[in-house]
Structure formats: C-alpha cells, structure tokens
Amino acid sequence: MSIFDSLSAVCPECGTEQAVKVVASINADRRPDLREQIIKRTFQERTCPSCGFTFRLPPRFTYQHFAEHMWMIVHPRRDLAKWQELEAEAQEVFDSAYGPDSSPLAREIGAQLIPRVTFGWPAAREKLVARAAGLDDITLELLKMAVIRQVPKAPLTDQTELRLDRVDEDDLVLFWVDGTTEAVEASLTVPRSAYDEVAGGGDWAALRAQLTGHAFVDLNRLLVPAA
Numbered sequence: 001m002s003i004f005d006s007l008s009a010v011c012p013e014c015g016t017e018q019a020v021k022v023v024a025s026i027n028a029d030r031r032p033d034l035r036e037q038i039i040k041r042t043f044q045e046r047t048c049p050s051c052g053f054t055f056r057l058p059p060r061f062t063y064q065h066f067a068e069h070m071w072m073i074v075h076p077r078r079d080l081a082k083w084q085e086l087e088a089e090a091q092e093v094f095d096s097a098y099g100p101d102s103s104p105l106a107r108e109i110g111a112q113l114i115p116r117v118t119f120g121w122p123a124a125r126e127k128l129v130a131r132a133a134g135l136d137d138i139t140l141e142l143l144k145m146a147v148i149r150q151v152p153k154a155p156l157t158d159q160t161e162l163r164l165d166r167v168d169e170d171d172l173v174l175f176w177v178d179g180t181t182e183a184v185e186a187s188l189t190v191p192r193s194a195y196d197e198v199a200g201g202g203d204w205a206a207l208r209a210q211l212t213g214h215a216f217v218d219l220n221r222l223l224v225p226a227a
C-alpha cells in the first residue's frame with residue numbers, strides 16, 4: 001500500500017500556502033509509477049496557485065521495493081546534520097517491522113531487504129538509479145571519493161553533492177547538484193571501468209569498512225560531522 005498524508009505547502013517564491021496530499025509511504029512493487037516519478041524528478045511537484053512557480057515538496061517518506069530488495073527512509077535535505085540520530089531511528093523502524101521480534105514471515109522478508117536512509121531528492125533518486133543499473137551503493141560512494149580526490153576544484157560545499165545522474169552504456173554520468181534545490185552545477189562522466197576498479201578492492205578497504213553495515217551509505221557520512 002502507498003499511504004498519503006495531508007499537509008500545507010508553502011511556495012518558496014511568494015509564500016502562498018496550499019493544502020496538498022503528500023506521500024508517507026511508497027510501495028514501488030505496486031506503484032511503479034511513483035518510482036518513475038522520483039526518477040524523472042517530478043514526484044511531489046506542485047505549482048503555486050498565486051505566482052505559478054513550480055516546486056517540489058521536500059521528501060519525507062518510507063520507500064519499499066521488494067523486487068529490488070530496497071527499503072529506505074527519505075528525509076528532507078535540511079535534516080542531514082541529524083543523520084546519526086535519524087539513521088538510528090531508521091534502523092529501529094526497520095527492526096520493529098522485520099527484526100528479531102517480528103513474525104517469522106516478516107523476518108523472512110526482512111532478510112531480503114537492505115535498509116537505507118537518505119536526505120533530499122538527489123540522494124534518494126540516486127539509490128533508485130544505482131540499483132536499477134546494478135551498481136552497489138557502497139562502491140558508488142567510494143568511486144565518488146576517488147573522483148573528488150582527482151578533480152582539482154571539486155565544487156563540494158555544504159549544499160552541493162556529487163550524485164549519479166544516469167548510467168550510459170560504458171559510462172557513469174555524475175553531476176554536482178544542490179541537495180535541496182536540485183539545481184545542477186556541472187556534470188562529469190566516469191568510465192564504468194573506474195567503478196569496476198574500485199569494486200575490485202585496491203586501497204578502498206578502510207573507507208569501505210566505514211560505509212558498511214550502516215543504513216546511511218553516503219559520502220556525507222564521512223564529510224558531515226555528526227550533530
């Protein structure tokens with residue numbers, strides 16, 4: 001089941017409020033259209049009745065896609081500083097649904113799911129794109145670290161993140177994007193062979209260990225100090 005909540009949205013341009021229905025829980029097995037909208041960046045898009053400005057409501061929902069072994073809680077980007085607390089909360093929610101105290105059936109389902117927590121639309125969308133392309137999200141984060149080390153003037157700021165846009169035949173197309181507004185600053189192409197190299201091990205064992213066994217699999221885990 002996909003569950004919707006009602007709340008009021010404020011236009012970031014003129015401040016007009018409007019009542020909206022927002023999603024609280026997505027079941028992508030039953031609603032592949034909602035998954036498509038996230039990938040197309042149209043999900044929860046609204047147009048202001050006063051000024052006509054089009055904007056997206058900040059994400060805050062649970063996302064499940066059993067066919068892809070995905071279970072994820074998505075928070076607004078502004079909550080990133082609280083990642084440690086919200087990661088623990090996500091793990092608690094996951095454990096109460098699928099953990100040791102749940103029914104045998106739930107435990108069986110849960111064993112197939114990988115819990116994740118993300119902040120902002122670009123981060124949430126990236127998990128879907130990576131999974132669809134058969135990429136491991138931990139390896140993808142390590143690849144980004146390799147890219148950041150090699151790009152002399154990486155435009156990494158408090159707001160700008162390096163995210164996977166899409167996978168073309170032999171290339172991963174990454175872009176620098178504002179984690180809140182989704183404004184794209186620049187894109188770069190990384191050959192798939194670079195991903196394969198990182199996947200092969202090399203010098204990445206220590207950083208890989210830091211990203212493994214947690215729900216918050218994101219470079220920001222290493223870059224944003226826990227609040």
Ligand SMILES: [Zn+2]
Nearest residue numbers: 011014048051
């Ligand atoms: Zn407006």
